[in-house]
Every structure is written in C-alpha cells, then in structure tokens.
Amino acid sequence: ARLPELLRRMPKAELHIHIEGSLEPELIFALAQRNGVSLPYADVESLRQAYAFTNLQSFLDIYYAGASVLIQEQDFYDMAWAYLQRAAADHVVHAELFFDPQTHTARGIAMETVVRGLHRACSDAKAQLGVDATLILCFLRHLSEEDALATLEQALPFRDLFIGVGLDSSELGHPPEKFARVFARCRELGLHLVAHAGEEGPPAYIWSALDVLNVQRIDHGVQALKDPALVQRLAQDRIPLTVCPFSNVKLCVFPDLASSNLAQLLDAGLAVTINSDDPAYFGGYLNDNFVQTFAATGLTAHHAYTLARNSFEASFVTEAQRHDWE
Ligand code: ES4
Numbered sequence: 001a002r003l004p005e006l007l008r009r010m011p012k013a014e015l016h017i018h019i020e021g022s023l024e025p026e027l028i029f030a031l032a033q034r035n036g037v038s039l040p041y042a043d044v045e046s047l048r049q050a051y052a053f054t055n056l057q058s059f060l061d062i063y064y065a066g067a068s069v070l071i072q073e074q075d076f077y078d079m080a081w082a083y084l085q086r087a088a089a090d091h092v093v094h095a096e097l098f099f100d101p102q103t104h105t106a107r108g109i110a111m112e113t114v115v116r117g118l119h120r121a122c123s124d125a126k127a128q129l130g131v132d133a134t135l136i137l138c139f140l141r142h143l144s145e146e147d148a149l150a151t152l153e154q155a156l157p158f159r160d161l162f163i164g165v166g167l168d169s170s171e172l173g174h175p176p177e178k179f180a181r182v183f184a185r186c187r188e189l190g191l192h193l194v195a196h197a198g199e200e201g202p203p204a205y206i207w208s209a210l211d212v213l214n215v216q217r218i219d220h221g222v223q224a225l226k227d228p229a230l231v232q233r234l235a236q237d238r239i240p241l242t243v244c245p246f247s248n249v250k251l252c253v254f255p256d257l258a259s260s261n262l263a264q265l266l267d268a269g270l271a272v273t274i275n276s277d278d279p280a281y282f283g284g285y286l287n288d289n290f291v292q293t294f295a296a297t298g299l300t301a302h303h304a305y306t307l308a309r310n311s312f313e314a315s316f317v318t319e320a321q322r323h324d325w326e
C-alpha cells in the first residue's frame, strides 16, 4: 500500500495536543457570538491571516486571545468534541489532552466549568467514537509557582478527572526548576508528570525537567541533539519525546519540514512520537503531520511502525488497554 495510506490508517496515540490549540477560527467566531464576546478581528479570514508567527511568544499571544471566547461548560465541551471527532477520523485511538486552566480561571471562569466540560467530551468520545481520551492539566510557566500551587488546590476536587500535569507556555527565562515544589506535590498525589522542554530552550532545561521535576516524558525536546550526554540519558532511560513537526516549522524552530531532526532523533534510538500540538493554528491535525513530515524527510514504513508503537509505549494507558490495541 502507499505510505500515506499506511500513515493515515494506522492506529495511533496522540500525546501532545493543547485542547485550546484545537479551537478553529470558525468555532472562535461562533462562540464569540454565542457569548457576546467581541473580537479584534472582523471575520474568520482576517483572524486566520494573523496566524503568521515568528517564535513561540508571537503564537502564545494570539492563542490566549482566542481562548477568551470560552465561557460556559458547553463551550469547553464543544471545543474538545470537535477535536475528538477529528482525532477519530485520523485513527487516533488514545489521546491525552493538555488543558491550561489558568488561562480561564484568570478570567473568572470556574475550574469546575473547564474540567467538567472537557471531561464530558472525553466520556462521550469513548462511548460514541471509540476514542480513549484523558486530560493532563498544564501549569503556565510564565506565571509564578505560587499561582501553580493555588491552581493545583483548585483542581484537587476533580483529581479523578485528570491523569497528570504538564508545564507549558513561554519557555525561555522560565526553567523547569522554577516549579520544583508543585511538581513534587503532584508526584506525591500519584499524578503523571510531563513538561515542555527543549522547544526553544536549551538542553539544560531538559536535564532539569528530568532531574528536578522527575518528568516521565519531554514535550518537544528537539534541542536535545545539541548535547550528546543528554541524548545518551534519554536513550538509556527510554524517556519519550513528543515531537510536533508542524509546530516547529510554524514557530520557526526549523526553517522547513525537511530540516526537522526527527530522523536523527529516531536513529539515536530515542522513543520519539509525532503530535499536532496546536492543530488549529499550525496548519493541520495528526495525519497531516505524519504524511507531510514523511514526504519531506524520506522516513519509511519501518519508521511509521516505530512511531505508532512508540506512541502507545509512551502513553499513560494501562497495560490491559494496550494489550487490546497491539
Ligand atoms: C504551546 Cl507550541 C507550545 N509551546 C509551549 N506552550 C504552549 N501552549 C500551547 N502551545
């Protein structure tokens, strides 16, 4: 069979998707109208034209502005449900969805509104789409550790509705060790731990995500190749990297898909996965990332099987569930 067909049809897990980054311009405008929120863009077309980013921060500014239309529990449900339908079409059988509660609680939206809306979409996805979906609460690293600790407290009544915590937003100047205490607390609570590191930031941030935060996966991690000792550590401990090829190009981490270092990371024996990050902003969903990255870099069917297997191995699913899929 043709390689694109194999890539599109193979069952896979998505482990790095910010649910607020799945909010399409059409849904942003629909929710703005429903909630009486005014946007600084005349229409869908002019909003889409603003999606020209030069680095991570230039994206985050517009991504946080887009999230301002989310007010009611149903809005969070509708956003997640739209993503989960697309995921099902891409043969995603398991998804771990990042969400950014502080983006919403800072605007006066209750934690309960956010978590219940997202969780209800995950429940319906299992029943109606056959997609197993879970939630990972991310702390915004440009805010203080005190703010993260307060956010964790607000989320504890809903402890059973998310499986882990992550760390995202502006990386440079906000190293993982800034969040040592809150991650230690999450570890005591039995939560899974991940962190964005080595997207724009240096290998030192990947080291401290591992050694100070004790994370189980690194989100992005593409800067690891600058440090051979780090590559050895990641290989030795089989620490997964959730790589996002479209994201890296749109945020100018690499000039184009052909310059992606995915093949080198795989050749180094690392547990690499492919993910969509913020699909509504970066030009495509998971299968688009797979097909276009393979076309640009010359990866083969052998790599496709490895990436699919890695996505399940790197996921936080139970052994019993994994057995069903493999
Ligand atoms: C993000 Cl691409 C990326 N990096 C860091 N934080 C984020 N939040 C949403 N997308």
Ligand code: ZN
Residues within 6 Å of the ligand: 016, 018, 168, 196, 219, 277
């Ligand atoms: Zn991300």
